[in-house]
Amino acid sequence: MPNIAYYSVTGQTRRFIKKTGLEAYEIIDADPFYEMGRPFILVVPSYDDDMMDSVIDFLSYKTNKQNIQGVVGSGNRNFNSLFNHTGRDIAKGLHVPVLYEYEFNGTDHDVEEFKKVVNTIGVK
Numbered sequence: 001m002p003n004i005a006y007y008s009v010t011g012q013t014r015r016f017i018k019k020t021g022l023e024a025y026e027i028i029d030a031d032p033f034y035e036m037g038r039p040f041i042l043v044v045p046s047y048d049d050d051m052m053d054s055v056i057d058f059l060s061y062k063t064n065k066q067n068i069q070g071v072v073g074s075g076n077r078n079f080n081s082l083f084n085h086t087g088r089d090i091a092k093g094l095h096v097p098v099l100y101e102y103e104f105n106g107t108d109h110d111v112e113e114f115k116k117v118v119n120t121i122g123v124k
Contacts, residue, residue, distance in 0.1 A: 006043035023034030070099035
């Protein structure tokens with residue numbers, strides 16, 4: 001059972017997760033109602049709030065809000081304060097930390113740092 005859940009709009013978040021080689025659950029628009037059932041990390045891109053309805057549905061489903069350990073977010077640093085705004089907003093609303101931030105689909109360094117975060121909080 002995966003301990004990482006992610007949402008990908010353009011495919012960049014999916015590419016990042018694939019580069020990590022870690023098992024993860026992809027939140028899909030057609031059916032976001034999946035219960036993780038244990039502690040997990042959420043990985044999200046930065047997009048307008050109205051594009052994140054599936055993530056909100058996923059988080060509201062059964063015990064997912066209680067089991068989220070933190071958020072990892074991505075975006076474009078050219079957008080300054082809007083960089084990773086989605087991840088930061090979700091983390092703030094759920095009172096969990098932002099565990100890591102990366103740009104676009106991440107670099108090799110980002111992959112290694114993400115794996116360290118996953119290992120540190122013990123969700124593999």
